[in-house]
Amino acid sequence: MDRLRGLVLMPFAALAGARGYLFVWVPVMMGIGIGVWFGLPQEPGLISYGVAVGLIAVGWGVHRWGPDATQPIVVAMICVISGGIVAGVRAHLVDAPVLGFRYYGAVEGRVVLIDRSQSDHIRLTLDQVVLERTSPRRTPLRARISLHGAQEFLALEPGQTIIATAHLSGPDGPVEPGAFDFRRMAFFDQLGAVGYTRVPVLLLAPPAPGAQWINRVRAQLRTGVERAVLGDPGAFAAALVTGDRAGISRAAQDDLRGANLSHLLAISGLHMALLTGFVFATLRYGLALVPPLALRVSSKKVAAGVALVAGAIYLALSGGNVATERAFVMVAVMLGAVLFDRRALSMRSVALAACVLLTLQPETLMEPGFQMSFAATVALIAGYAAMRDRGTLARGKVPFWLMPLVTVVFTSLLAGLATAPIAAAHFNRVAGYGLVANVLAVPVMGFAVMPAAVLAGVLAPFGLEGPALLVMGKGTAWILAVAQMVAGWDGAVRAVPTPSGVVLPVMVLGALWVVLWRGPARFAGMVPMIVAFGLWGQVTRPPLLISADGALIGLAGPEGRVLSTPKGAGFTARQWLENDGEMGDQEGAAARAGFRGDAKMRQFDFGGWRMVQIKGKAADGLVSEACKSADLVISAVRITDNRPTGCQLFDTSKLRETGTLALWPQPDGSLRVEPTKVQNRLWTRTARAAQFTLTLP
Known part of the structure; x- marks a missing residue:
């Protein structure tokens, strides 16, 4: 009996013994609560939140008056529940109108962001949106349109009020069950409509005095850097300063991604740490060279304060995206630790930064940027602490001249190992030579590019930034050359399938x-x-996928997924192939054997079922004919008349209720159908669909 009691009490004893080190688990518990909240099938109501608050109150009482042994578990429970409450509060605070129909007409709005889409088109994000024949109550707060066709009639800049004739719709959901939900990300960005225009954008009004001034300063900085440094190196340098990547060619971005150097392009923890670290080190050692000042002030604290201000300015100039905000919070916590005589780089400071971010923006937990940046930071702190404890990097063990190279290699190895599984899970790519590329590129970023960027910013008011920009351009040119070289090696990029959600x-x-x-x-x-x-x-991919509009079908075959059409629905096709772990294109996948017939009526067999896909304006009249030779008909248009009785039918009205479908054959000859719309949440605004089974007619 005593032995059994000892086994039961062992976890409590272990937690009690680790009480001084348990704060680092607070953001982990909060993250569990946030993750559970995002995974709920239904939106929690007031009763659910009331119960959660009651449980926190009970937990606080147990923590205050209960036995000491239970306190760590009670605190963990409070953190988990608090994470769910924080996520719910945040979701209701950002709730904004989402376009619930397909819109074509005049779109008016103020430009707040200019960037580039995945298809390499200039893209505008607008606020103060006005849509004709649409009431303000139904009009999204923000809309984003891609510019197709000739658009050289207007020099775009933030703050302009523009008008365009555009196609708009609400943000799309996942391209398949369990895939990335762009609609959820857009909801938290208050982006309620996306689309494109094929006609020139017109200027309604120039920027108002003082309106969007920081974005206009960013645009001027980008133009100035690109004039001083031409081509992709200049666009890369401008992106590091302003966060605006619109000028970088698609080929350069693909090379950076293939060499595992795309993290150098996104302003995140590395850039913020390099910039504030350079300012901190320069000021601290600079003040130390002036004895009267060094004896009267704390050079370390002065340097930390100025570096914090420099980080805030960089945050504003870079556009203040989520990754940069996250990086600034982490740096601010660490510099704050210096100001209050605490260790700057410790697990506690990283945990505190994570708590702040998860409280302010809990949705970032679901984003790869948050996961990768904290994974790299935690791995580096833990790795260097282990090396320090073992004396591996102690003075004398590694030659002084070799220490920078050892540090770069060790840092790249630790960060790469920590982030590679996360990157592979989200992007379906593993860079085989990422370590080599980072060893060649990161030192140039740290010792040349970012210091030159700081010097250029200091010297720009005096018109003396030219030499600093020259150094910066040479550094970015080297990084791009390394990316191009490494990405071109055989086996540089390997595709992996998307894992299951657990x-x-x-x-x-x-x-x-x-x-x-x-x-x-x-x-x-x-x-x-x-x-x-x-x-x-052991992951198994869906053997059959039907897109949410019925226009694309993906059938698993011996050579890989077979697509029903070589053109159209390009984003969905690309995502399906990437999630399968394929690196081919849509045209090649459509050339594989599996479908028969012409584009209007595609026939194929699946799991003992005869299936037909019909498309085009004549699809309504083809449904009866298709049903005679098929057990299941998939229509890319809504069938209003002539609905068949001898077969199953999925038309656009049915697919609108379910989203993209994944079909799995069963031993009894039936088909298990898994819909995409399995949640009824604020960002879905639709009733959830349940999994169902089809049997042969």
Whole structure:
């Protein structure tokens, strides 16, 4: 009996012994609560939140008056519930109108952001949106349009009020069950409509005095840098200063991605750390060279304060996107630790930064940028702490002249190992030579490009920024050359299939246990990591996918997925192939054997079922004929008349209720149908669809 009691009390004793180190688990528990909230099938109501607040009150009472042994578990419960409440509050605060229909007509709005789409078109994000024949109550707060066709009639800049004739619709949901939900991300950005225009954009009014001034300053900085440094190196340099990547060619972005250097393009933790670190080091050692000042002021604290201001200015100039905000919070916490005589680089400071971010923007937990930046930071702190404890990098063990190279290699290796699984899960790509590329490029970024950017900013008011921009341009040209070289090597990029939804959370929690827990029990975290990789290796992709508009069908074949059409629905086709772990294009996938017939009536067999896809204006009249030779008919238009009785039918009205469908054959000859619209949340604004089964007519 005593032995059984000891086993029961062992976890409580272990938690009590680790009480001084448990703060680092607070953001982990909050993240679990946020993740559970995002995974709920239904939007929680007031009663649910009231129960959650009541549980927190009970937990606080147990923590205040209950036994000491239960306090860590109670605090963990409070953190989990608080994470869910924070996510709910944030969602209701940003709730804004979403366009619920397809719109074609005049679109008026003020330009707040100019960037480039995946198809390499200039893209405008507008606020103060006005749509004709649409009431303000139904008009989105923000809309984004891609500019197709000739658009050289207007020099675009932030703050302009423009008008265009555009096609708009609400943001699309996932391209298949369990895939990335762009609609959710757009909801938290208050982006309620996306679309395109094929006619020239016209200027209604120039920027008002003082309106969008920071974005206009960013545009002027970008233009100035690109004039001083030509081509992609100049566009790269401008992106590092302003966060505006519109000028970088698609080929250069593909090279950076293939060499695992695309993180250098996005203003994130690395850039903020390099900039504030350079300012901090320059001021601290500069003040130390002036004895009267060094004896009277704390050079470390002065340098930290100025570096914090420099980081805030960089945050404003870079556009203040989520990645940069996250980086600034982390740097601010670390510099604040210096100001208050605490260790700047510690797990506690990283945990505090994560708590701040998860409280202010809980939706970032679901984004790869948040996951990768914190994974890299935690891995670096833990790795260097382990090396310090073992004396591996102690003075004398590594030659002084070799230390910079060892540090770069070790840093790139740790960050690469920590972020590679997350990047592969989100982007379906593994860069085989990313370590080589980072070793060649990151030192140039740290020792040349970012210091030159700081000097250019200091010297620009005096018109003396030319030499600094020259150095910056040479550095970015080197980075692009490295990216092009490495991306061109055989096997530089390997495709991997998308894992199931449980793989990444299980893997991350196991890795966090290994890194954050203390003592031999930490190695128990290897078990869930191994399980996660095993599940990833056994992932099964849907054998049949039907797009949400019925225009594209993807059938698994011996050579890979076979697509029903070589053109159209390009984004969906590309995502399906990438999620399969393929690197081919839509045209090649459509050339594989699997479909018969012409474009208006595509026939194929699946799981013992005869199926037909019909498209075009005549589809309504073809449905009866198609039903005679098929068990299931998929129509890319709405069937209003002549609905058949001898077969199953999926037309656009049915697919609008379900979203993209994944079909799985069953041993009894039926088909298990998994819809995409499985949530009824604020960002879906539709009733959830349930999984169902089809049987042969």
